[in-house]
Amino acid sequence: MGRPPCCDKAGMKKGSWTPEEDIALVSYIQEHGPGNWKAVPTNTGLFRCSKSCRLRWTNYLRPGIKRGNFTEHEEKMIIHLQALLGNRWAAIASYLPQRTDNDIKNYWNTHLKKKLKKLQDREGYSRDGLSSAAAASSHQISRGQWERRLQTDIHMAKQALSDALSPEKPSGLVELKPSNGYISYAKPGSYASSTENIAKLLKGWMRNPSKPASTNSAATQQSFDNKGGNDSASIEGTPRQEDKSSMEMSEAFESLLMFESLDSSNSDFSQSMSPDASLFEDESKPDRNAQGKLSLLEKWLFDEGSNQGKDHHLSHIMIDENANFF
DNA sequence: AATGCACTCAACCGCCCAGGC
DNA sequence: TGCCTGGGCGGTTGAGTGCAT
Known part of the structure; x- marks a missing residue:
């Protein structure tokens, strides 16, 4: 009963990855690109499950990953997004x-x-994280200021969307340079020298990106895209157009979601955002029906202008106390 | 110095979904 | 249409580490 394991468990190594294994994996991905994980253990000679390889890459070795301390802003973003999206970590x-x-x-x-x-x-705040978080950072800004901020944010989001939709993109846009953190290990130690080696490998790769094998290019693309266009932007040094757009969208929404500027009277802001949050979550997978989803985004963003002053028009979807409404 | 406890986080497990056949 | 497979995701585990006693 039940499906067979993703790969033959017998003889598969488990536990922590060694620097040698990391290098083998990184070297392989440099050459072939991520994706087609099933083939990775075979082709690298690693005695690791394909899933383990994928996880090691996506969670640790992938370029553009920032490790270590979370900034206060990131922290607040997480709290806020968790309240909006629940435990949908991806x-x-x-x-x-x-x-x-x-x-x-x-x-x-x-x-x-x-x-x-x-x-x-x-503080005895209400039970949901959003309210408490919002309340914790409340009273810093007047409602008028908040509304101006929101308008600015919406403008940024629209701009990003517009850029995303336009076939030609001006070159002067913000570019995510991956040079400062494709691998940044939190803990120094014996691993460090190997870490540097891996970093060098990746640096070299990004300078001279090899074309992913045509046979798995789709998978490669999907693999990168599936992380929402955030990290994917850095993968080849010069981000693809859509990656830049995703970055801008991300920044715009990040700004949009910044709740330091929310006063407590706007706790329902998150509720009005919630349906869109799921929409944006879908947007984080731009390769699937990207056009359709962009249309939804587009609709929301462009409609928003005409609905200003009616900013609760989406608030019919209620968030339960844990915000796990999906 | 030794021991036990608490904490962190990389990695694993199992379920789910989408796509191919 | 149903089965199979690869990949994604969230929950959980356990080794490593730091701190208190």
Whole structure:
């Protein structure tokens, strides 16, 4: 009963990855691109499950990953997005360039849950994380200021969308340079020298990107795209057009979601955002029906202009107390 | 210095979904 | 249409580490 394991478990190595294994994996991906994970153990000689290879790449070795301390802004983003999206870590990660879902999930479970609980215990705020988080950072800005900020953010989002939709993209846009953190290990130690080696390999790769094998290019593309266009932007040094767009969208929504500027009267802002949050989550997978989803996005963004002053028009979807409404 | 406890986070597990046949 | 497979995702585990006693 049940499906067979993804690969033959017998003889498969488990546990921590060694620097040698990392290098083997990175070398292979440099040459062939990520994707077609089934073939990776065979072709690299690694005695690792294909899933393990994929996980190691996406959570650790992939260029553009930022590791270590979360900034206050990132922290607030996570709290806010968790309230909006629930424990949909991949969706949340799509709004936080350079952070993996695993990283965010761990950070939430080890730091933020406690932090929020402490905050709630101390302040006696309402039970949902959003309210408490929003309340914790409230009273810093007047409603008028917040509305101006929101308008600016919406404008940014529209601009990003417009850029995303336009076939030609001006070259002067913000470009994500991957040079400062494709691999940044949190813990120094014996691994460091190997880390540097891997970093060099990747640096060399990004300078002279080899074309992914044509046979798995689709998978490669999907693999990169599936991380929401955040990290994918960095993969070849010069980000693809859509990646830049995704970055801009991400930045725009990040700004949009910044709740330091929310006063407590706007706690329902998140509710009005929630249906769109799922929409944007879909947007984080731009390769699938991208056009259709962009149309939805487009609709929301462009409609928003005509609906200003009616900013609760989407609030019919309620968030339950845990925000796990999916 | 030794021991036990708490914490962190990389990695694994199992389920689900989409696409191909 | 149903089965199979690859890949994605969220939850959980456990080795490693730091800190308190």
